[in-house]
Amino acid sequence: MVETGEKPAEFVEALAKGIGILEAFDAANPEMTLSEVARRVGLSPAAARRSLLTLETLGYIGRREKRFHLRPKLMALGSAFYFSARIDEVLQEDLRGIVDRFGDASSVGTLDGEDVIYVAHVTVQRARRAAAVAGARYPAYATSMGRVLLAGLPDEKIDAYLRAYTPRKLTSRTCTNPQALRAAIMVARRDGHATTVDQLDYGITALAVPIRGPDGATIAALNTSGYTGMITPEQLVEERLPALQEAASHIAHQLTRYPTLRAVLGG
Incomplete structure (x- = not known):
């Protein structure tokens, strides 16, 4: 079981926000607007937008009109874990x-x-x-x-x-x-x-x-x-x-x- 406690001094909030956004997508929420992502993760729209655009640029998130979704590149992270x-x-x-x-x-x-x-x-x-x-x-x-x-x-x-x-x-x-x-x-x-x-x-x-x-x-x-x-x-x-x-x-x-x-x- 994961222990909770104080965050270390080296904790990177921006990285944590990005991972939180990736984890927010699921079977019930395969596509979300910016405001839906922000609300689901508990971020301001501005913070959610920065993370979404970064993940989109890296190829982990795609966009269809105003709705964001995960992309297949994310599966590479899971396969890296599986094989390593x-x-x-x-x-x-x-x-x-x-x-x-x-x-x-x-x-x-x-x-x-x-x-x-x-x-x-x-x-x-x-x-x-x-x-x-x-x-x-x-x-x-x-x-x-x-x-x-x-x-x-x-x-x-x-x-x-x-x-x-x-x-x-x-x-x-x-x-x-x-x-x-x-x-x-x-x-x-x-x-x-x-x-x-x-x-x-x-x-x-x-x-x-x-x-x-x-x-x-x-x-x-x-x-x-x-x-x-x-x-x-x-x-x-x-x-x-x-x-x-x-x-x-x-x-x-x-x-x-x-x-x-x-x-x-x-x-």
């Missing part, structure tokens, strides 16, 4: 092994603030539902990986998360009650895994386990998921938990040989 961290070498093989064996989907994620960021993902699914592609981020409270990652935090950080998070009902089954969520996190800590049913989106039943560093601390999570109605949490645990734990152990061992990826994941 050796994700294909270290993570994808184990995910493919899980999917080849059980079908459905498998992911690795890590905490970033209140969210889980999916670092790697393999799927055979084609259903229309929440997309768990690499780079996607979802509320930690609504995912099996998020609950496993939260379970790996000290109690005071779990309490801080529960005080700060802003839950919303993603489905009728999404748990947004802080006491109930804390209880689920404690169960995940006790059991060493977490399951969820239709918490993030309808049709997703998932099981996650921690990936631990050499000191035993949780640095990432690994999951497998299937279709609600076709598989139950109990079946996931019975049929897939040993394989998932074995894959998590193998990934943890691999990370000792790839310090950059281990650092990326927070270990």
